[in-house]
Amino acid sequence: MPRSLTLVLCVLAACSEEVPRRDAARADGTGPADAALLDGDARSNGDTGPAELGLDQLPAVDLADGAPPPDGGVVLDAASCTKIVQPGAALDTVANAASPGDVICLHAGTYAGFTMSNSGTASAPIVIRAYPGEELQAKLTNNSSTSGYGVRVNSSAYLVIEGLWIDKVNQGIYVKESDHIQVRYNKVTEVGQECLRFKLSDFGAFVGNTVKGCGRKTGANGEGIYVGSGESPGDDTHGALVSGNDVSDTTHEGIELKGFTHDCIVEGNRVHDLSVHDGGGIHVTTTETTAPNESGHIVRGNVVYNITTVTSYADGNGINFQRGGQLYNNVLYGNQHYGLRVDDKRGLKGTVKVYHNTMYQNASGALGVYDGLSPDVRNNLGPTGADNLAAAAQMFVKPASGDFHLVSGAAPIDKGSDVGVATDIEGVSRPQGAGYDYGAHERPGP
Ligand SMILES: [Ca+2]
Numbered sequence: 433m434p435r436s437l438t439l440v441l442c443v444l445a446a447c448s449e450e451v452p453r454r455d456a457a458r459a460d461g462t463g464p465a466d467a468a469l470l471d472g473d474a475r476s477n478g479d480t481g482p483a484e485l486g487l488d489q490l491p492a493v494d495l496a497d498g499a500p501p502p503d504g505g506v507v508l509d510a511a512s513c514t515k516i517v518q519p520g521a522a523l524d525t526v527a528n529a530a531s532p533g534d535v536i537c538l539h540a541g542t543y544a545g546f547t548m549s550n551s552g553t554a555s556a557p558i559v560i561r562a563y564p565g566e567e568l569q570a571k572l573t574n575n576s577s578t579s580g581y582g583v584r585v586n587s588s589a590y591l592v593i594e595g596l597w598i599d600k601v602n603q604g605i606y607v608k609e610s611d612h613i614q615v616r617y618n619k620v621t622e623v624g625q626e627c628l629r630f631k632l633s634d635f636g637a638f639v640g641n642t643v644k645g646c647g648r649k650t651g652a653n654g655e656g657i658y659v660g661s662g663e664s665p666g667d668d669t670h671g672a673l674v675s676g677n678d679v680s681d682t683t684h685e686g687i688e689l690k691g692f693t694h695d696c697i698v699e700g701n702r703v704h705d706l707s708v709h710d711g712g713g714i715h716v717t718t719t720e721t722t723a724p725n726e727s728g729h730i731v732r733g734n735v736v737y738n739i740t741t742v743t744s745y746a747d748g749n750g751i752n753f754q755r756g757g758q759l760y761n762n763v764l765y766g767n768q769h770y771g772l773r774v775d776d777k778r779g780l781k782g783t784v785k786v787y788h789n790t791m792y793q794n795a796s797g798a799l800g801v802y803d804g805l806s807p808d809v810r811n812n813l814g815p816t817g818a819d820n821l822a823a824a825a826q827m828f829v830k831p832a833s834g835d836f837h838l839v840s841g842a843a844p845i846d847k848g849s850d851v852g853v854a855t856d857i858e859g860v861s862r863p864q865g866a867g868y869d870y871g872a873h874e875r876p877g878p
């Protein structure tokens with residue numbers, strides 16, 4: 433049911449408890465500590481930036497450094513489990529009976545997928561996860577890549593779904609009309625359509641997931657991580673964090689932020705080895721025809737390579753960006769068309785900031801700019817012209833195997849300017865030495 437219709441029916445029926453919580457959550461929009469890195473760039477509609485994601489309120493791993501724990505494991509003691517579930521259990525029943533603060537732990541084995549409409553609270557989320565030490569061994573499957581869900585979440589809030597393996601379903605983890613849902617360190621494989629999805633769902637997080645094999649259903653779209661909606665009216669999903677995921681073998685974009693979404697962060701993901709039907713490995717698209725032209729999206733610190741296309745169009749880019757926003761500290765190499773394509777399909781004339789990216793051996797060139805846009809392009813390796821420098825193999829430690837650290841004495845060292853990017857792709861503070869280095873890596877030594 434469309435959200436607007438739900439709200440109307442609830443007003444008529446006085447069902448205030450049933451109204452999705454996302455509207456209440458929207459009011460708390462203060463950003464995570466580092467989201468204002470480039471001064472926040474308030475959107476033209478006055479909305480604030482990404483909301484506090486509350487990661488440190490959760491009982492499992494502290495994600496503050498953005499780095500997944502080894503082997504997809506999560507630091508959690510078995511004693512933290514409030515309910516322990518055996519293979520074959522009816523997860524629908526278990527999940528919908530849970531109370532805030534419950535930690536439901538699934539032992540290794542096979543389960544059917546489940547649907548839940550149940551909520552935790554900010555201080556006591558409901559956690560559904562692998563039994564500690566058995567991460568990625570509880571497999572939720574429909575044994576068919578053309579039907580069913582792994583996990584479907586409707587009208588819920590404050591859930592954590594962690595350490596599970598979703599395999600052979602039509603849609604992997606699908607979150608609709610919910611808020612503060614965290615999907616972390618799962619493995620999602622052999623899915624008919626999109627592997628992970630936020631629809632009409634704010635302040636969620638996809639963190640540290642391995643996503644491989646999306647779009648197995650013939651004729652269907654198959655994005656890896658899909659935020660928003662392609663259909664009308666627009667879906668203003670915002671405040672989403674997409675961090676530290678590994679995405680490969682999708683038939684559509686590895687990560688896509690749809691039109692009307694705003695103020696999301698896509699960082700530290702590895703997107704690779706895709707042959708796509710659309711724009712690229714990471715795609716920030718637009719369906720708007722009027723303001724806001726500034727998405728507020730930040731795309732930083734991602735590594736995107738070996739993106740090709742099955743179409744005859746100029747798809748198969750590392751990143752394709754169609755709205756105003758910021759892209760920095762990304763490494764984009766070995767893609768069929770551009771490392772970064774910036775275009776303006778709807779004529780919104782947004783401001784695109786392109787800073788400190790490394791783009792290498794992309795077949796159509798480092799940067800393609802279309803539709804009369806004038807992005808602010810500085811401190812990059814790859815694009816030519818003032819304030820940037822064409823990339824060359826001798827600048828890098830081992831570019832053939834994806835190591836783009838700068839070698840001692842490389843030309844890009846200390847040639848850049850302060851554009852407000854305070855760290856490099858690995859968190860090294862900028863500047864080191866006598867000035868800012870071009871590209872995604874700041875060299876600590878000479
Ligand atoms: Ca798409």
Ligand SMILES: [Ca+2]
Binds near residue numbers: 874
């Ligand atoms: Ca330097």
